[in-house]
Amino acid sequence: MPPIRTRLVLTLTGFGLVLAATILTGPLIGSTHISLGRVFDRTIAFADNADAQIFFIARLPRVLAGALVGAALAAAGVVFQALLRNPLATPDTLGVSSGAALGAMLAITLHINLTMFGISSIPVASFAGSIGALGIVYALASARRRGLSTIVLLLAGVTMTAFFQALILFTQYLADFADTFRTVRWLMGTLDVGSYTPILAALPIVLAAFAMLATLPRSLDLISLGADAAAARGVDVVAAERLALASASLATGAAVSLAGPVGFIGLVVPHLVRLIVGSDHRLVLPASALFGASFLIVCDAVARTVWPSGELPVGIVTALIGGPFFLWLLVRR
């Protein structure tokens, strides 16, 4: 096997090229045909260039939102799987995206209509919900003893998810018909962000989370072998687990507040990537972020075009593609 340096360069180049290709071709797909040559034709003024307008104003925000959400959810999936030493963990295993969903439900149902810096109240409430969920899970796990016990974290997460789901149903029960319709639509997940503003709001959070995660891949390798084994090899396990939990949850919260709970990315993408690059988190983590971005852009292109009478919520497409694919992965071995 080539040394890690070579494999890292190959991984970043390969998955980076795939992402660049999907970002460029993603906005070309849609009901109106546009040509890439015309989009970047500098001889036509932007105001007169319908192709460029469709590319940059109508479609690119959606593609970039897909890239950001896909990257955040896939990377968070990798981190939760290593942290919980469980290949079935997802960004929602600890209740973070359920907390985010509850925040959004409350904002919709209670008609909280504050707009902060051009960001509507729904993503803000949703992000607050994810932070609240993280805080509760974290406090429960820390209260148990000084380090974070894996099994306590898992049980607390499953309980929190069930509890938030019940609160979401309760909120919907109290809501009127129109609000219920909006909440149900939100829960399906969509990348229809409308402009660059929500993306720019989520971007710093995701970037900060990625910056923290960038210090962690080798610690995650060792933590996946067990806390004692990791500590014996020199990992400050408590600090690394806290940083991993906080940054993966931040990324998840930002992603869910932008696009709603888009499922299966955090589960399917890391497993697919491991088939290609192996299990070393220094490769799995960046490759999953890059491939998660590409994967969600492709799923959204399918969602925008496959249904004749309009667009499908992308969450339905990721689950319809991801579910059978993951079952195939499981029985393949």
Add this chain to the structure above:
Amino acid sequence: MLTAEHVTFGYRAGAPRVVDDVSLTIAAGSMVGILGPNGSGKTTLLKMLSGTLTPSTGQVVFGGRPLAGWPRRDVARRIAMVPQETHAPFDFTVLDIVLMGRFPHLGTFALEGPADLAIAQQALASTGMSAFEGRPFATLSGGEKQRVVIASALAQSPELLLLDEPTASLDLGHQLDVQLLLTKLNRDSGVTMVLSTHDLNLAAALCRDLVLLRAGRVIAQGPTEDVLTPEAVRALYGVDADVARHPIAGHMTVTPLGRVP
């Protein structure tokens, strides 16, 4: 090299102490066995010696400095620990696992270079696992896994190697392999070793010094010939045993005769 001074540990305040006022000294180059029945505190004591667990009271001193307060990486450059069992939830190769031993020697963003690879391959060679380099760790047998994890600990280039029941769950052949490997590492590479075990004959064959632990307290410690007596076996396990020097192997052997009524 390493001393434990009156170390005590209880998992919760008010709970019975798992390790109670233990003092011991590990000389450089020595090979010390910790013996005791299930639940006597062997693993907890080893964790405190490795610095991964901080004593409730007392302290562990390594090379003249108390271990408490050392950054984990600094400790791991000097002391390595082999846990009883290692389970990998992801498909790491044998070489992946061994290279992880280089963690404390590398900066946060540093990647292993040729020197680290050479150290890892040397560690695999010394444990007789070179042929398994590219194999998935999860597909190995218990004995092979144990040898890979020992190689990973050796890749840390430690001065002190702690092993928690290194031969538990191994068959006779693999037990002997690990025993010969540890003897060779101690004799040829000068690695100081402390190991816990249930296997009295293994301890007698390997270790020049023994520490006998019962209910968290040391009931005897010293050279193997002095400490390993029928009285000690009776006190530790409630078993009457014959203890004699084996005429061919040359070390002490313990043969259980019956349960103490």
